[in-house]
Amino acid sequence: MPSPIFNDEGHHTDTFTGRERTRSAFISHRLSVEWATVIRKASLVSVLAATLAAGIGCESRQGAATIQQPDSPAKVPCQSSKVRPLTNRTFEQTPERLAQGRYLVEGIGYCFACHGAPNLKSRGLPPIAGKEGSGFDFTALGYPGQIAPNITPDPETGAGNSTDDMIARAIREGVSHEGCFLDPAIMPYEFYRSMSDEDLAAIIVFIRSIPPVKNALPASAKPTQVVAPYAIPLYAPVPVPDLSTPVKRGAYLVQIGACQWCHTLRDANRQPLPGLEFGGGDLIAYAGGQATSANLTPDPSGISYYDEKQFVRTIRKGRVGAREISPIMPWWFFAHMTDDDLKAIFAYLRTLKPVHHRVDNTEPVSYCRVCRRKHGGGALN
Ligand code: HEC
Numbered sequence: 241m242p243s244p245i246f247n248d249e250g251h252h253t254d255t256f257t258g259r260e261r262t263r264s265a266f267i268s269h270r271l272s273v274e275w276a277t278v279i280r281k282a283s284l285v286s287v288l289a290a291t292l293a294a295g296i297g298c299e300s301r302q303g304a305a306t307i308q309q310p311d312s313p314a315k316v317p318c319q320s321s322k323v324r325p326l327t328n329r330t331f332e333q334t335p336e337r338l339a340q341g342r343y344l345v346e347g348i349g350y351c352f353a354c355h356g357a358p359n360l361k362s363r364g365l366p367p368i369a370g371k372e373g374s375g376f377d378f379t380a381l382g383y384p385g386q387i388a389p390n391i392t393p394d395p396e397t398g399a400g401n402s403t404d405d406m407i408a409r410a411i412r413e414g415v416s417h418e419g420c421f422l423d424p425a426i427m428p429y430e431f432y433r434s435m436s437d438e439d440l441a442a443i444i445v446f447i448r449s450i451p452p453v454k455n456a457l458p459a460s461a462k463p464t465q466v467v468a469p470y471a472i473p474l475y476a477p478v479p480v481p482d483l484s485t486p487v488k489r490g491a492y493l494v495q496i497g498a499c500q501w502c503h504t505l506r507d508a509n510r511q512p513l514p515g516l517e518f519g520g521g522d523l524i525a526y527a528g529g530q531a532t533s534a535n536l537t538p539d540p541s542g543i544s545y546y547d548e549k550q551f552v553r554t555i556r557k558g559r560v561g562a563r564e565i566s567p568i569m570p571w572w573f574f575a576h577m578t579d580d581d582l583k584a585i586f587a588y589l590r591t592l593k594p595v596h597h598r599v600d601n602t603e604p605v606s607y608c609r610v611c612r613r614k615h616g617g618g619a620l621n
């Protein structure tokens with residue numbers, strides 16, 4: 241396994257549990273930086289041993305003293321009074337919903353980037369054909385306990401026995417079918433929260449229509465309580481927002497595409513670092529490499545040099561000029577969107593407040609005075 245460099249300064253201590261957390265991305269085999277640190281510190285074998293002994297993700301730079309909660313899901317009660325009771329709503333299948341659901345899942349939602357095995361030999365890490373939605377256990381890649389569940393309609397190993405509202409509650413409110421909190425660092429539900437009821441219905445109708453795949457996975461070894469403040473119940477309807485202009489449509493797509501999940505740095509409470517919205521700088525690592533998220537604002541240090549054509553080309557090809565961009569950026573999925581939607585995203589990005597923050601993945605990882613983290617091209621600031 242390569243030994244990438246990690247962003248120690250990027251670690252967050254979750255105030256809820258005192259455990260160290262990161263905003264990590266978890267696209268296919270992208271791993272959370274805290275685990276990356278664990279892996280850097282020790283050989284894989286001892287990592288696995290330490291993990292079993294101490295609970296996954298508990299090891300932190302600050303040492304074991306900060307650990308308050310072991311991560312064994314068996315020991316942590318999963319039900320909570322904060323979880324919204326389930327309703328018996330169901331979503332009727334219509335051709336429009338099937339088509340819209342497919343478009344969202346395969347494009348801006350990139351659900352199968354995580355909920356299915358990636359083809360590691362293909363640029364952009366597309367899902368392996370026939371395994372879409374069947375979940376993935378990242379232990380095989382050295383990241384014990386990170387499990388994206390099987391969401392195909394298989395009744396035994398998938399979501400076949402989940403009700404529509406169970407799936408709805410998981411996607412937008414961060415609660416599993418069993419009533420456990422999902423981890424916002426590995427499933428971007430805090431962004432899906434803004435998804436309209438109709439788009440949510442379309443996604444559920446579509447994932448119910450995909451072929452069931454039998455794929456039993458171990459239980460996730462995640463902390464089940466760490467995320468309570470982020471899994472907020474939704475009781476009111478979420479109407480379709482105003483999508484009448486490209487900028488407004490782009491804003492909605494950027495929200496449900498969770499661009500800020502990776503492109504905005506956060507503090508210990510998962511709040512955006514003030515003044516750095518969309519300013520990039522998050523060094524994200526996985527077994528196959530690492531990359532720092534780009535500054536997407538129109539500042540000269542961001543992507544001011546882009547025009548609409550270049551933006552569409554970057555997303556479609558996964559390249560900026562001759563440079564291939566990392567599959568940590570889910571471009572392969574975004575590339576399934578229409579030109580109009582990609583242009584709308586670009587139109588919205590153009591309205592962002594410029595953030596002066598240089599990020600450069602062709603430069604070494606180094607300390608940045610602006611965000612006080614280490615990232616590609618940090619020393620240029
Ligand atoms: C970046 C990776 C990632 C993406 C993208 C993602 N998921 Fe997830 N999802 C996960 C992980 C990991 C979990 C389990 C989290 C946990 O155990 O805390 C999960 C949990 C779920 C669950 C709960 C299943 C259960 O056991 O009840 C559902 C349903 C779900 N995701 C659906 C979706 C849909 C639909 C999309 C696309 C709109 C999506 N996910 C996008 C990683 C992802």
Ligand code: HEC
Nearest residue numbers: 265267497498499502531532533534560565566568569601
């Ligand atoms: C899972 C994390 C993640 C998500 C989600 C994500 N990105 Fe990225 N993005 C990255 C990373 C990392 C890079 C740097 C890749 C590289 O340079 O190799 C990047 C690079 C880019 C670039 C190339 C910039 C350049 O010229 O170097 C663009 C454009 C971009 N992202 C736009 C978006 C948009 C728009 C969204 C939401 C629709 C989005 N990204 C969502 C991680 C992410």
